[in-house]
Amino acid sequence: MRNNKKFWDRYSGLYDFEINRFNKAAYEEMYSLMSEVLRADMRVLEVATGTGLMALGIAKFVRQVEATDFSPKMIETAKKKIAPANVRFSLEDATALSFANDSFDAVIISNALHIMPDPEATLASIRRVLKPDGLLIAPTFAHGHLKNSTWNLNARILKLIGFETYSKWTPEEYTGFIEKNGFSVGRRKVLRAAFPLVYLEATKVSQSL
16 A cells, blocks of 8 residues: 555656546546536545546535545645635545545545555445435446457556556446445446546445344
């Protein structure tokens, strides 16, 4: 985990450039999809915000955005941006979020679960802070069914520079993973990006006593 943090600290200066170069269209489509389900009265948590691109992109749709990341350099970069008054950036461990139970109407974790060593612990932490029947928006890259030679080459290059992918799901496997961890999946759509990107919305399922 410590080496993972070092990679993201080093990468913070290139993050926006890489997203805009390879995934800008996919991000624009995600903003559009999110605008259909986010509401002006919502308090939203973003986990793994990076440099804050997603937080800034959806801020106009909601009441408040708490945007968090475990990388100090990513948060430092995010705080240098001109952000609206309803966005706050902070350091958080995704597996041990410091917020109170049932604090948020929605949680967004974008393109992150597949690169986390313990995505189950992250989802458990998210479930705790999400209100009953709260909304999870969890797009992530799906590597499990890659046969395209360009995508495979990209994956090998990323590994050589220190980028670790811990989970390689197909879209179907990813949906099953989310549901196994206490959520009911609603809308799912595969978007074209540098890698196939599974946009997924789900609701928190109440645990039976």
